Amino acid sequence: MSEAELQKQLLVTEVGIQGSGATRYAAAMYFYQNGRMSTEMLEIYRRCSKFDAEDPLDLASYEGVSVPELVGFSDECTEA
């Protein structure tokens, strides 16, 4: 598994799992550093990082922040 594939798996860690907020945020940081995550969406993940039950995609939708394609299930993940 490539690093990008691993990070994508981590990015979509199921909401509610213990530690998942930090896991998703850390993965989001990986994609931000590789130019595949916006500043706004990274901030959404950061705000959710301490709250494992908080779905960052729900929050992004609520606040009108564009969700990156890479969290879509059909997206092909390639090494950035």
Place this chain on the structure above:
Amino acid sequence: MHDEPRNIEVPANWDRRGLPGWCYHSTALLDLEKSNLFKTHWQIACHVSDVPEPGSFLCFDMCGERALIVRDNNSDIRAFLNVCRHRGSRLVPKDQGKCENALVCPFHGWVYNLDGTLRGAARPESFPDLDKHKFGLKELEMEIWHGLVFIRFKPGPQPSVAELLAPIEQEISAYKMAEHVPTDGIWTEETPVNWKSIRDVDNEGYHVPLAHPALQDLYGSTYSDEPYVDGVSRSDASFTPTKGRRWAVRNYKKFTKPQPHLPEHLHKTWLYYGIFPNAVIAVTPETMLFYQEFPITTKKSVLRSATYRNPHEDRQQRAARYLAARIDRETVEEDIQLTIWSNESMASESFEGFYLSDLEYGVRSHHDHLRKILPVYNSETAPREDEVVSLNTAMSAAPKT
């Protein structure tokens, strides 16, 4: 028994006094001890089995410093300061656990890879470009010795752990400690004494027949101490052939059995290795454990310990391990009381100081090691608190007689 013979003779006409009483109450001296003794000497943080897989971590606080032991994605164990490079926050607030692939600071959200490099700062657009190594976690000196993870917060006078512990290497290697696994995790407890009073009690077996009936029942007069030589002491004891009068001892002797990996002379032996200034590794046929103490204030210390077992124990060995732990628990409680009494004596203006038996030479040898690091211990009268550091500096610079 040893790889190399050590001079363990008790010298003739040795100075039987202990450290002056003021050494147990001086805050200025305690600050020196924290800085020049604890932080500069190797400390046991944990065992490799405490961080079994990538992302496993364990935190270890001592004397105001914070260490983080973590297993990285290559399964290598690393030691860092548990300090975020942004504002110095505790990066990992939990004592032990597992994270997925990265460490996230709970203060502002800086993210670090498991190899310590910075993955990214929170709100990265608010910073200039940050070099991932320059802003990575500060790595600590670390050495793994027979499965035990040693760290050092500052460079110090001791050689590598392997060199320091070479005199006991051959004997201890029989125990296959690196293969051991945890039993009950890390145990800590605060105790209302100066840390040296804990070590003063632990460094001699003269008190065992009177203070520790279970140990006496287990190994009686076979117990013997070797003093600290070049930072390492050793004590051993073999089980007496009697059945045992106390329930735990009687049943321990019944259930303990020869371990195939141990040579015959260690089948019925408990060994203790002191590591200057504040730690002991103890081995029994069933277990390996370490214990250590750290100062908090001149009147308060923390005891820290963990026990590990052979990975493939059967029910009988498990029962023996349980009984050994029971004997140990009883001994620890008894020792805690002794440390309180010993520490009280140091507050008395009437007490004129230790007068030690040949059986307590281990105490003196530990004190002599301390005096070598901090010569101010040699001051028989209490210096003014604001002069402790300068006096120590002056005494360090003075020619040795």
